[in-house]
Amino acid sequence: MIKFKDDFYFGSASSATQSEGAWNEDGKGKNIWDYWYETESFRFHNGIGPYETSTFYKNYKDDIKLLKETGHNSFRFSISWSRLIPNGFGEVNQKAIEFYNNVIDELLANGVEPFINLFHFDMPMCMQEIGGWENREVVNHFANFAKVCFINFGDRVKRWFTFNEPIVHVECGYLLGYHYPYKVDPKGAVQVGYHTALASALSIKNYKELNQDGKIGIVLNLSPCYPRSENEWDLKASVIADLFANKSFLDPAVKGHFPEELVEIIKKHDLMPVYTEEDLKIIEENTVDYLGVNYYQPRRVAARASLPNPDAPFMPEYYYDHYIMPGRKINPHRGWEIFEKGIYDIALNIRDNYENIEWLITENGMGVEGEEKFLVDGIIQDDYRIDFYKDHLRWLHKGIEEGSNCIGYHVWTFIDNWSWLNAYKNRYGLVSLDLDTQKRTIKKSGKWYKELSQKKGF
Known part of the structure; x- marks a missing residue:
């Protein structure tokens, strides 16, 4: 039997905008997703935007009962900045305080520990209008x-995260043009x-100064970077890919500084940000207590086969090509490689290179299109998802056994939820959602999953 400790956390994750x-109810302000859907709804899959999503705001009590029925002892959700402080700063929305207090209390009453994340891609529009993270x-x-969140909820919430997958709003919003403000x-x-990185450190500083007897961290989507071969140039490509994809946020979060090799590359391409020594000191002195890791797929790279266009905007791919490994296992619905051992390699990397800091998997899951074809007697028979979890948990367990x-x-996730540009195309939930009813x-x-949680293994 694959067995985990009695106090091991089993749960799921969600985000405010997605659930x-x-x-536009109870005083919530617009975020960038509300605005983008309002102005360019054609860019959203099947024209479905974030307006209703999975109605957690209205149905949180029933949903939390379902959390208990699916074996959760913990649950990560995010607080909507634009709901809590509609203007981005200043007056706090008391209806939002009431809602999040009710959610926290309901979770605790059902034996589910709340893990709260503060930012999940959902910049308030009023903040974006003055430049957003720039x-x-x-x-x-x-x-x-x-x-404000710590003061209002920190008496009961003892596990915090500042950001979810911060590399995503960097890449998708400002480099690849996928998310609003879709810049290149x-x-x-x-x-x-x-x-x-600075905003995360400042938030950690604020948390520590309140002495609330909890822990605060950050959630990073880590993708081990595997070279095509042992050729020295393939190996170099994987090292550089790792700098951009993983170490860019992992190092400042845990070690308090950016990787020197990455800084040199940024300097070489004349991309250095405006910064101050005082701010670098804040990053250095306010590192995370623990780490959340989202793992879905590996990153495979090779030495570039051609010279980059000197006139094109800089991309990390200036230094490497993406590589599709022959014979890879793939989720045909999502197009992503399934490589369970990656979760073990992450575990050992954290053990060996990041002070063996306390961490947990904060997202791991399998999105499947057209799940209704697996419906038998009213229940989705998603054995493929159970196998996906088991295969990853075996490798995670091995990493834990090795220290x-x-x-x-x-x-990811508790209930089928809305995805940023794919709407409900790929379903991830432990619970299915009928969009009509x-x-x-x-x-x-x-x-x-309930059986897994109760037995602490399988």
Whole structure:
């Protein structure tokens, strides 16, 4: 039997914009997703935006009962900055305070420990209008938003995260043009990344000063970078890919400084951000207590086969090509490689190179399109998802057995939810959602997950 400790966390993760709905109710301000959908709805899959999503705002009590029924002893959700402080700073929305207090209390009453994340891609539109993460002033506004959260909820919430996957809003918003403000601006992307690391450190500083007897960390989507071969140039490509994809946020969060090799590359391409020594000191002195890791797929790279275009905007791929490994296992619905051993390699990397800091898997999951074809007697028979979890948990367990300080495993996600540009194309939930009726039904994986949690293994 694969067995985990009795106090091991089993749960799932969600985000405010992807689950709450009620986008304009009870005083909530607009975030960039509300605005973008309002102005360019054609860019969203099937024209479905964030307005309703999975209606957690209205149905949180019933949803939390389902958390208990699927074996959760913990649950990560995010607080909407634009719901709590509609203008980004200043007056606090008391309806939002009431809602999040109710959610926290309901979780605790059902034996589910709340893990709260403060930013999950959802910049308030009023903050974006003054430059978003490119503007140093927004960093201070975010740190104050974090402090409001700590003061109002920190008496009961003892596990915090500052950001979820900060590399995503850097890459997708400012480098690749996927997310609003859909820029292709390498220098802006570096500034955004630097300010995000600073905003995280300032929030940690605020938390520590309140002496609330909890822990605060950051959630990073880590993808081990594997070279095509042992050829020295393939190996060099993987080292550089790792700098951008993983170490860019992992090093400042845990070690308090950016990797020197990355800084040299940024300097070489004339992309250095505006910064101060005082701010670098804040990053150095306010590192995380623990780490959340989202793991979905590896990153495989090779030495470039051609010279980069000197006139093109800088991309990390200036230094490497993405590589598709022959014979790889793949999720055909999502197009992502499934490589379970990656979770073990992450575990040992944290053990050996990051002070064996306390950490947990904060997202791991399998998105499947057209799950209704697996419906039998009213229940989704998602054995493929159970197998996906088992295969990853075996490798995670091996990493723990070899000394990695992992304390939990959260899946993405509890209930089928809205995804940023794919809407409901790929379903990830332990619980299925009928979009027409909002009916929730526990899948086979949800029943299995309860058994996993109760037995602390399988």
